[in-house]
Amino acid sequence: MSARIIGWDNFKGFLICLVVFGHFLEIFIGTTGLIRNIWMLIYCMHMPAFAFVSGYFFKNKPKFYLKYGLIYIVFQIFYIWYAGAYSDEKWPYEMTWHNFFLRPCHHLWYIFSLLVWGTVAAVCRKITLPVLLLSVAVAIAVPYSHILSIWLKSIYFLPYFMLGLYLRRINFNLQDFLTRYHRLINGAFIGGALLMLLLFDLQKFHYQWLLGICQYTGFYTPTDQIFLIALATAGTLSAAQLIYARPRKFLTWCGRYTLYIYLLHMMLILPFRS
Numbered sequence: 001m002s003a004r005i006i007g008w009d010n011f012k013g014f015l016i017c018l019v020v021f022g023h024f025l026e027i028f029i030g031t032t033g034l035i036r037n038i039w040m041l042i043y044c045m046h047m048p049a050f051a052f053v054s055g056y057f058f059k060n061k062p063k064f065y066l067k068y069g070l071i072y073i074v075f076q077i078f079y080i081w082y083a084g085a086y087s088d089e090k091w092p093y094e095m096t097w098h099n100f101f102l103r104p105c106h107h108l109w110y111i112f113s114l115l116v117w118g119t120v121a122a123v124c125r126k127i128t129l130p131v132l133l134l135s136v137a138v139a140i141a142v143p144y145s146h147i148l149s150i151w152l153k154s155i156y157f158l159p160y161f162m163l164g165l166y167l168r169r170i171n172f173n174l175q176d177f178l179t180r181y182h183r184l185i186n187g188a189f190i191g192g193a194l195l196m197l198l199l200f201d202l203q204k205f206h207y208q209w210l211l212g213i214c215q216y217t218g219f220y221t222p223t224d225q226i227f228l229i230a231l232a233t234a235g236t237l238s239a240a241q242l243i244y245a246r247p248r249k250f251l252t253w254c255g256r257y258t259l260y261i262y263l264l265h266m267m268l269i270l271p272f273r274s
Contacts, residue, residue, distance in 0.1 A: 007243035009255030012053055014242050016258045017251070018046040023107070023269045029207075036207060037197055043210040044193060044228070045235025047110070048160040052236050054114060055164025060122045065115060072104070072111045075263055079105040079270075087270040102150060107266050113154040117161040127165045135162045140225050149213040156212030159229065160236060175244050182241060189234040196231065 022042040028035050058064070080091045083105060093099040104112045124131050136159045142152060167174060178185065199205035206220070209228060214220050242251070254261060 006247050006252055007245070008053070008057075010245065010248055010251045011049075011240060011242045011255065012258045013248070013251030013254030013256075014239060015046050015050050015053070016254050016261050018042045019050075019107075019262060020265045020269075022046065023266065027269070027272050037200075040196065040200065040207050040210060041193055043207075044196060045189070045232050045239060047157060047212075048232035049236040049239050050110070051113075051117070051157045051160035052164040052240075055117070055121075055161035055166075056168045058118060058121060058161070058165055060118065064118055068111055068114050068118075071259075071263070072108060072115065075111070076100065076105055076108055079108060079266065082267065083270055087273060089270060089273050102148060104150060106270070107262065109150055109153055110262070112150060113157060116151075116154045117158055120158065121162070121165055127162055127169055129166065132159065132162045132166045135159045136229065139229065140222055143214060143216045143220070143222075143225060146215065152215070153212040160232065163233070174240065178237065178241050178244065182238075185234055185237045189231065189238040192227070192231040192234060196227075 022039060025035055025039045025042070029039055030036075080095075084090045089106070091103075091105050093103050120135075121127065139156050139159050142155045145152075166172075196205060200207065205224070206214075208214060209220060209224060216222065216225075
């Protein structure tokens with residue numbers, strides 16, 4: 001296996017560890033400020049980074065839609081049953097075809113979003129800089145609407161998927177960019193994360209904004225959305241430096257089996273959540 005692929009596995013392994021740890025912390029998020037702050041630091045970048053990786057390796061082939069379509073259907077059925085049987089967080093909707101397909105159970109929103117992002121990329125055909133900027137503009141504008149939260153979430157994370165697609169299409173030298181600007185990128189992420197925590201302490205920020213499902217109010221504005229997009233982009237690029245770092249066996253292993261870990265880890269988390 002090439003060093004480049006191992007590096008991407010390191011990156012994905014790091015991210016899936018954050019996903020599992022973040023879901024575990026949700027059990028205790030209301031107990032202490034420290035746990036809530038750690039959760040916020042994880043959620044301000046881990047799923048944008050995952051969307052970026054998914055976009056970078058996306059291939060518009062029927063196999064992609066068949067694979068993730070089947071995964072979504074099978075695990076939607078399974079987790080609706082499992083949550084009802086072993087968790088207090090039961091699927092709260094009437095069982096209709098509309099709800100089944102458009103209201104993913106728990107973490108399956110990401111599988112649903114992969115299908116949405118892939119479809120958008122297929123419609124756009126060629127991902128250019130204007131298309132990428134348009135996806136950012138749509139992500140900023142969509143909280144004005146009153147659409148289902150799953151669409152809000154999918155559109156909110158769309159720019160990161162498109163960024164990965166765009167950088168892959170133009171053969172962008174990511175290693176050279178990260179090496180040259182790593183101090184600026186890391187500084188921007190650390191500074192932005194500290195500002196986020198400060199604003200939360202000043203009651204000018206709500207941690208649920210990080211979920212990508214909030215609509216604009218007098219409290220949550222487009223300026224906040226732009227700040228979160230910039231923070232997540234810096235966090236994604238900061239974490240991406242793992243691609244070119246020394247291989248870590250545990251992270252490499254997790255990265256190879258990311259999809260399996262993502263699909264199955266909620267079996268351990270759900271029984272403890274209420």
